[in-house]
Amino acid sequence: MYAVIDCDNCYVSCERVFRPDLNGKPVVVLSNNDGCVVARSKEAKLMGIKAGTPYYQLKDLFPGQEIHCFSSNYELYGDLTARVMSIVRKASPEFWRYSIDEAFVELKGMEHIELKKWGEDLHKQILKWVGIPVSIGIAPTKTLAKCADRFAKDYPGYNHCCVIDSEEKRVKALKLFEIGEVWGIGRRFKSRLEDYGVATAFDFISKPQSWVKHEFHLPGERTWMELNGIDCIPMEDTTTKKSICTSRSFPSNIGDIETVRTHVSNFAARCAEKLRRQNTVCSLVTVFVHTNRFREDLPQYGNSISVSLLTPDNSTQVIVSKACEALAAIWRPYFQYKKAGVIVSDIQPSNAVQTNFLDFDDKTHEKLQRLDSAIDRINRLLGDETIVLGAQQYPLQKEPTDTKNTTNPHDEKIRGKSMSFRDAIKHEFRSKNYTTRWSDLLDTK
DNA sequence: TCTGGGGTCCTAGGACCC
DNA sequence: TCTGGGGTCCTAGGACCC
Numbered sequence: 001m002y003a004v005i006d007c008d009n010c011y012v013s014c015e016r017v018f019r020p021d022l023n024g025k026p027v028v029v030l031s032n033n034d035g036c037v038v039a040r041s042k043e044a045k046l047m048g049i050k051a052g053t054p055y056y057q058l059k060d061l062f063p064g065q066e067i068h069c070f071s072s073n074y075e076l077y078g079d080l081t082a083r084v085m086s087i088v089r090k091a092s093p094e095f096w097r098y099s100i101d102e103a104f105v106e107l108k109g110m111e112h113i114e115l116k117k118w119g120e121d122l123h124k125q126i127l128k129w130v131g132i133p134v135s136i137g138i139a140p141t142k143t144l145a146k147c148a149d150r151f152a153k154d155y156p157g158y159n160h161c162c163v164i165d166s167e168e169k170r171v172k173a174l175k176l177f178e179i180g181e182v183w184g185i186g187r188r189f190k191s192r193l194e195d196y197g198v199a200t201a202f203d204f205i206s207k208p209q210s211w212v213k214h215e216f217h218l219p220g221e222r223t224w225m226e227l228n229g230i231d232c233i234p235m236e237d238t239t240t241k242k243s244i245c246t247s248r249s250f251p252s253n254i255g256d257i258e259t260v261r262t263h264v265s266n267f268a269a270r271c272a273e274k275l276r277r278q279n280t281v282c283s284l285v286t287v288f289v290h291t292n293r294f295r296e297d298l299p300q301y302g303n304s305i306s307v308s309l310l311t312p313d314n315s316t317q318v319i320v321s322k323a324c325e326a327l328a329a330i331w332r333p334y335f336q337y338k339k340a341g342v343i344v345s346d347i348q349p350s351n352a353v354q355t356n357f358l359d360f361d362d363k364t365h366e367k368l369q370r371l372d373s374a375i376d377r378i379n380r381l382l383g384d385e386t387i388v389l390g391a392q393q394y395p396l397q398k399e400p401t402d403t404k405n406t407t408n409p410h411d412e413k414i415r416g417k418s419m420s421f422r423d424a425i426k427h428e429f430r431s432k433n434y435t436t437r438w439s440d441l442l443d444t445k
Numbered sequence: 446t447c448t449g450g451g452g453t454c455c456t457a458g459g460a461c462c463c
Numbered sequence: 464t465c466t467g468g469g470g471t472c473c474t475a476g477g478a479c480c481c
Contacts, residue, residue: 010481031449038449056447072449099452099481186479218455219479238453245451252446294448341450426447 001107001138001165002231003119004145005088007081008133008153010101011039014080015070015431017131027068030055033251033426034071071427077101079435083130091122096235104142106235119161139164142233143226146183147173147201174201174227184223189216201227240278240347246270247341251426253292254337260289261324265391266421267342268323272316275344276376281312281353282344285319287326292338303330310356312348315368316375319344320391383437385420394419 007013011029016022026047029039037044037053047062058067081100089095094106107115119136126134137149144164151173152162164170180190182201192215198204204212205227213221225232246267254260264287275282290302307326313319323342375387385392396418432440 006481033447033449035447035449052448054448102481184479188478217478236453241452243452247450249449292448339449343451 001110001115001140002142002145003092003105003107003115003136003138004098004102004142004149005105005122005134005136006102006149007084008135009039009041010081010132011070011072011077012041012044013132014077015073016041017080018431018434022068025068026066027070028058029070029072030429031072033249034069034428035249038072069429071430073427073430073433075433075436076431079433080130080132084126084132084134087126087129088122091118091125094235097238104145104235107138115165116161116163119163120159123160134160136161137164138162139170140229141226141231143183143223144170144173144229147177147227150177150181170229171202174205177201179204182223182227184219184226189220192216240280240349241274242347243343243345244271244274244282244347245341245343246274247288247339247343248425249339250337251424253295253298255335257327257331257333259394260331260337260340261327262392262394263424264323264327264340264342265320265389266424267340268320269316269389269392270421271342271344272314272319272372273376275314275319275347276350276372279350280347281314281350282319283309283312283346283348284344285309285322285326286343286345287323287330287340288343289327289330289337289340291335295336295338298336299334301332301335303332305330311360311365312346312350312353314350314372315365316372316389317368320389324391385422388421392421394421394424 012027015027015029022041024043025041026044026049027041028037028044028049030036031038034055036055037049037051037058040049040051044067047065047067049058049062049067053061055069058069077100084101085097085103088103088105092105092110093108096104098104107113107118110118115138119138123134123136126132135149135152137145137147137152138161139145139148148162148164152158152160155162164173177200179185179193179198179201180187182204185193185204193204196207196215198207205224207224209221209224212224216223222232248263248267250263254263268285271282271285284306286304286306288302288304291298291300293300305326307322309318309322319342327340379386434441
């Protein structure tokens with residue numbers, strides 16, 4: 001048997017840990033730049049707020065209604081969910097973290113335990129220790145466990161934990177389950193299945209396996225088997241990523257290459273850090289840019305390019321300079337750019353690097369490694385971006401109070417403050433990082 | 446004015462080999 | 464008229480997930 005454990009309305013629940021006054025009220029969390037709704041409380045869902053609604057439309061769509069909005073605060077969500085996961089990991093022998101808010105566990109050697117009670121106790125413990133409500137679904141396959149999890153969420157009668165452990169329960173559950181809600185059935189598959197008259201998960205499992213294989217290939221067939229109780233999705237170790245991407249939309253359009261290059265340098269630096277954190281190197285660096293697709297009145301352009309490294313690397317300096325080269329190659333002037341990103345791929349463990357003798361300089365390489373690890377240590381200790389490359393620095397911003405009596409422009413520059421990458425995107429309603437930043441913890445409010 | 450970010454897997458088709 | 468057969472590897476694009 002497997003259990004899936006996932007946090008209810010994860011980001012909203014994290015915000016409510018420090019704002020208990022918002023329990024029972026409509027709360028949403030916004031994407032980067034306060035762009036659109038990415039998480040909704042139960043009350044917000046009941047009001048009819050759809051996921052993905054642009055923030056600026058909320059006032060018009062729900063006039064006069066009180067909606068509590070938060071900018072996304074991934075530092076907070078990362079920390080709180082890590083606490084949830086560490087409890088789940090200890091509660092069961094085999095653990096697979098599937099996403100920020102979700103984990104599978106294999107209930108091996110727990111046949112003698114009453115699983116329903118195990119789940120209910122786990123929910124209680126997590127709520128008490130961390131303050132985040134979770135739902136738990138238990139079944140013989142992961143796809144069925146996801147179905148059970150949905151029932152646990154939707155019907156309070158299950159007391160946060162639903163178990164499918166008999167043929168009768170399986171059939172009953174699948175007859176009630178819309179096909180589009182099944183894990184592994186997305187928009188496209190759903191609409192094609194509906195064309196064939198398949199409306200529920202039960203309709204789907206009633207179709208012949210060969211037909212499913214023919215129409216929906218391997219992924220569809222796997223889902224069909226899982227719903228039929230045949231376990232075929234492995235517990236995977238997803239701790240080492242095969243590709244790493246850092247990308248952002250900009251708060252406004254950008255027309256000059258210098259500003260985009262500063263952003264791209266920050267994306268690249270973030271990718272290099274993530275590579276080092278998982279002890280890997282990459283040998284392909286991809287950069288993409290595009291204009292604002294919603295502005296049909298403006299000329300559109302988008303492109304991407306990949307640059308290979310002769311010797312796989314994770315040095316910030318190397319990745320940043322490659323990314324800047326790539327950007328220069330796809331940059332076209334006179335466009336208004338809205339988004340860019342860096343992807344590193346062809347990832348392998350850093351201890352297995354094949355060096356290229358044409359390219360490789362032992363001494364420089366070792367120096368860069370030592371520099372990076374020193375910077376990583378400092379940034380981990382004193383906060384992200386305590387030390388960055390010059391290429392990552394945004395133009396200095398004058399501090400109004402400092403400039404009053406200044407006559408020397410050079411002085412102004414020294415006193416000016418450079419914006420950080422963290423602040424380069426809009427986040428008007430961001431909560432504090434009480435669990436990860438001393439300065440926020442000491443905030444008296 | 447304002448519209449997110451980060452992943453995985455699978456398949457078809459092209460390039461190349463003998 | 465009529466243009467082989469079989470294999471591997473790589474990549475882009477499409478589907479899915481959160």
